[in-house]
Amino acid sequence: MRVRLGVLLAAVAAAIPAFTQPVEQIIERLSSEWMNAVGQKDEATLNRLMADEFLAFLPESGKSINRAEWLRQARLMESAECEYKNTQVRNYGDFAIASGRLTCTGDIRGIGLQDDSVVADTWVRRDNQWKVSTRVVSTSPSFTGIWRPLLIGAAIPSVLWAIAAIRRRMRMDSSLLSSANQPRY
Numbered sequence: 001m002r003v004r005l006g007v008l009l010a011a012v013a014a015a016i017p018a019f020t021q022p023v024e025q026i027i028e029r030l031s032s033e034w035m036n037a038v039g040q041k042d043e044a045t046l047n048r049l050m051a052d053e054f055l056a057f058l059p060e061s062g063k064s065i066n067r068a069e070w071l072r073q074a075r076l077m078e079s080a081e082c083e084y085k086n087t088q089v090r091n092y093g094d095f096a097i098a099s100g101r102l103t104c105t106g107d108i109r110g111i112g113l114q115d116d117s118v119v120a121d122t123w124v125r126r127d128n129q130w131k132v133s134t135r136v137v138s139t140s141p142s143f144t145g146i147w148r149p150l151l152i153g154a155a156i157p158s159v160l161w162a163i164a165a166i167r168r169r170m171r172m173d174s175s176l177l178s179s180a181n182q183p184r185y
Helices: 002-015 023-040 043-049 067-076 147-181
Strands: 050-058 063-066 077-091 095-108 111-126 129-139
Touching: 023 043, 023 077, 023 095, 023 111, 023 129, 043 050, 043 129, 050 067, 063 067, 067 077
Parallel strands: 050 129
Antiparallel strands: 050 063, 077 095, 095 111, 111 129
8 A cells, every 4th residue: 555655756756856946036047038039030930939918018108019020020120139127027817017127229221229218018928938029118318320421421510511611711811802902993
């Protein structure tokens, strides 16, 4: 009887994983994997982690973008590094909500971008796999690499205008001087 009970307990113990991570840690890890996949252009990971019905809501503009558009925009990033800060995950069984601050730096077609966002992602568990289905993002992007072209683009016309204005002024002054030196009849 003891041998049978021991074998039964051993079989049950083998069926249960030796270490199960809390959902909160799993979601934090998957969130980081998701953002790293953007920078590495890892299509397989992006497809594995994003639900087909994924939507991102952008409250500032009142718009939402679907999975295909989000992936298209992510592909525009020539380089990207993202980091989550102050992440909190709430587990509700078959879905969890991860919220926190997301900072990203990257490059889009030669223009530097820094993004500091507050995000809330809804993760759903289907067939024992977690996928992100919704993101609400409040963002404040700033372009870092665009200032030099803008400065040059604004400076050249300003300098040309200043040169033209100085020449005009010099012509006026010289014409006044020449008319003052001429004898009057």
